[in-house]
Amino acid sequence: MAEHTLVKILYTSDVHGNAMPILYGTNEEASLGLAKYATIVKQTRQAHPHVLVLDNGDLIQGTPLMTHYVKEYAQTENPMVGILNRIGVRAGVIGNHEFNFGKQIVTDAVKQSDFPWLSANIVDVESGEPFFGQPYYIHEVANGPKIAVIGVTTPYIPNWESPAHIEGIAFLDACDTLQKWVPYIREKEQPDAVIVSYHGGIERDMDSGEPTEELTGENQGYQICASVPGIDVLLTGHQHRILTGSIHDVLVLQPGNNGMYYGVVDLQFEQTATGWQLTNREGAIGAVGDIEPDQEIMTYMEKIEASTQTWLxxxxxxxxxxxxxxxxxxxxxxxxxxxxxxxxxxxxxxxxxxxxxxxxxxxxxxxxxxxxxxxxxxxxxxxxxxxxxxxxxxxxxxxxxxxxxxxxxxxxxxxxxxxxxxxxxxxxxxxxxxxxxxxxxxxxxxxxxxxxxxxxxxxxxxxxxxxxxxxxxxxxxxxxxxxxxxxxxxxxxxxxxxxxxxxxxxxxxxxxxxxxxxxxxxxxx
Missing domain, CATH: 3.90.780.10 (5'-Nucleotidase, C-terminal domain)
Structure with a gap:
């Protein structure tokens, strides 16, 4: 009887500094944030032996907590990174808002992370190499399948960001970059599944293919699925939409924003005479809802949260x-x-x-x-x-x-x-x-x-x-x-x-x- 392995992927996107389950404008409790998500990750790991946790960018900016951190605590560990380290995230992707506080803050965040930040199309102007070091991540299940995760980011960042914040950095076309890296990784790493984690969105209707916005290159999700063979799953973000579906036989997800939702992908593999084969892909969006926040994360956040509240x-x-x-x-x-x-x-x-x-x-x-x-x-x-x-x-x-x-x-x-x-x-x-x-x-x-x-x-x-x-x-x-x-x-x-x-x-x-x-x-x- 053939052996089967289920790998469950959890991912967040566009968390935007939401660590705590509150709305800072009113201080009311809210069903959002990484403290609640951490509980979901722990429960998932208890129920499943093979769980891969990813973040798809726009992590470190967006709440008063992070504004206060940058102004008063920038010499200490970035709290959003500290939480992802404690959750056990295996890879992250650079989002456009990562640059909002300047190059030093995002560079420090990358250095403080226990995981790589993937950025295949964000490159050093002089060398042409990925600026943050790693274009992709290989996840190997013990005695099981191998999964490649490639990170790309909307190349539209120079249209938004202060030039000083991105000096020395080039942002290449995401689709062109994947056309280079997907076949390279397929050949070199021989993965059993390829996931693209893309901090960008869908520019066309997923069913009809009709444009849903001006085709500027800001969002290229549909183009990627249509023109880059060899991708099994496309994880998206940036647009703050909630969606699951399929484009040209690529499973596509997007899990909203602010840590209110998260994406779930089930990859089913079967061992054959030629190796592991991906036999099924399913995607869903989960809500953090009323689940209790993780106490370890709440304790970790106590000092900076109290300081933020006093400042506010x-x-x-x-x-x-x-x-x-x-x-x-x-x-x-x-x-x-x-x-x-x-x-x-x-x-x-x-x-x-x-x-x-x-x-x-x-x-x-x-x-x-x-x-x-x-x-x-x-x-x-x-x-x-x-x-x-x-x-x-x-x-x-x-x-x-x-x-x-x-x-x-x-x-x-x-x-x-x-x-x-x-x-x-x-x-x-x-x-x-x-x-x-x-x-x-x-x-x-x-x-x-x-x-x-x-x-x-x-x-x-x-x-x-x-x-x-x-x-x-x-x-x-x-x-x-x-x-x-x-x-x-x-x-x-x-x-x-x-x-x-x-x-x-x-x-x-x-x-x-x-x-x-x-x-x-x-x-x-």
Whole structure:
């Protein structure tokens, strides 16, 4: 009778600094985080002899915990790495947000890890070798099958990241890289299964193959399955979707974000006269749910978690009036005091009179009368810095038109969000609002012809004139497909993250009046 072996793979992606089972904005308990996931891993190992645990990137950024770690504890072990070491992760993949805190933080995280970080397409500019050392990992089951895991990352990182954070690093096309490495590994290592762990997503409908987004190369999951033979399983992420399915006979998964879910892959092998054969592949997404967090992880986190909570509860300023956001759609279609406040912070820090910002997520709450650090980091969760660009009037008009694409009209003629900004991945942060100019958005006009009456200091915007504009580094590099900002002259950079700039603004202005200058209008109202 033939011998059979089941290898069970567990993987996380886009955990984004969520170690503890709480929401830092409110401190309410939540069904998420690595402490709960650690319990699931332990239970799985107790039930199954062969378990391979992986992480698919965007691990170390995204919560106040990690912001506080970088500011106050960067000389100590990265807590997210410490948890994965204790969980027994065998390999990780570099995500785009790994670079947000700078090259030193991610390099330290890699060094502190008891496992390799796989990055076949992230290479040293000079040598062309994988920058973080290892393109793939071989997992050998004792007296059993051999599994190869290749790590690749979305190559779109230079479109988002501060140049200083990725100096000396090149990001090669993920699909091209796999076309090189998959046959090499198949021949050299003779694995019984090949898994690609890809910090990137699916750019087409998995069934029809129709594009679901602009094909920029940011997400190449469908292309990889269609054009790289020899892959058995593609683990994806980046888009924060929950999915399982098959593309060109490749099993594909994506397990959401924030440690709320995890991917499970069952690989069934049978021993034959010629060796182990992969006979079945099944994938599922599990939820951490109400499971108790692992006590070892909770104990490990006690000190830095207590320090984070103390930091978050510090009052830093007062608001006179109302800066709270109750309806994010209204806050995007009508000038909101919280948006104006962020614009003022950016303009003050950069000594610039035109500013661009966005409401970063739909559960942004704004500020009430007393502002704490918890309020700041829960409203502005990205470690963005600021850049002042020299833009022509035509660049500003093109950017306004790009933002106007965020809206559409429903069957009743009402302004609503364009569905492409909601699915397959919410991208509300890609709608910008401007300060220092006046403008109108006419949603009933064709895309590309919606902006009217753009004024600067009471005069029409001049297409060939140059204006200084402050915006965050993500947008300044063209993030969100704002290509009109790419390669534009940089006047100056403010190398402090926005959370710190907000804190400094309150130090200069302990009491802030909530105001909203109605410099833009969205029609029909």
């Amino acid at each position: 509860d510090q009052p830093i300023g007062k608001i006179v009036g109302d800066m709270s956001i109750t309806d994010p759609h209204v806050a995007r279609t009508h000038k909101h005091p919280f948006v104006e406040f962020i614009q003022r912070v950016q303009m003050d820090a950069s000594d610039t009179d035109i500013s661009v910002t966005s409401i970063l997520k739909n559960d942004t709450t704004g500020f009430t009368s007393t502002v704490t650090m918890r309020d700041v980091v829960s409203n502005y969760m990205y470690p963005n810095t600021l850049v002042v660009l020299a833009l022509k009037g035509r660049d500003i008009l093109a950017a306004l038109e790009k933002s106007a694409d965020y809206f559409t009209l429903d069957d009743h003629g009402k302004v609503v969000v364009n569905p492409t900004y909601i699915s397959p991945k919410p991208q509300h942060y890609n709608y910008d609002m401007w300060e220092g100019i006046d403008y109108e958005i006419h949603v009933d006009q064709p895309v590309g012809s919606r902006i009217q009456h753009v004024m600067y200091h009471g005069k029409p915007l001049q297409m060939d004139e140059t204006y200084e504009v402050v915006l965050n580094n993500y947008r300044a590099s063209g993030g969100g497909n704002f290509n009109m900002f790419k390669q534009k002259p940089v006047i100056r950079e403010i190398q402090k993250d926005t959370v710190e700039l907000i804190h400094e603004y309150f130090e200069k202005h302990p009491v802030v009046q909530a105001t909203a200058n109605p410099n833009f209008t969205v029609y029909p109202e």
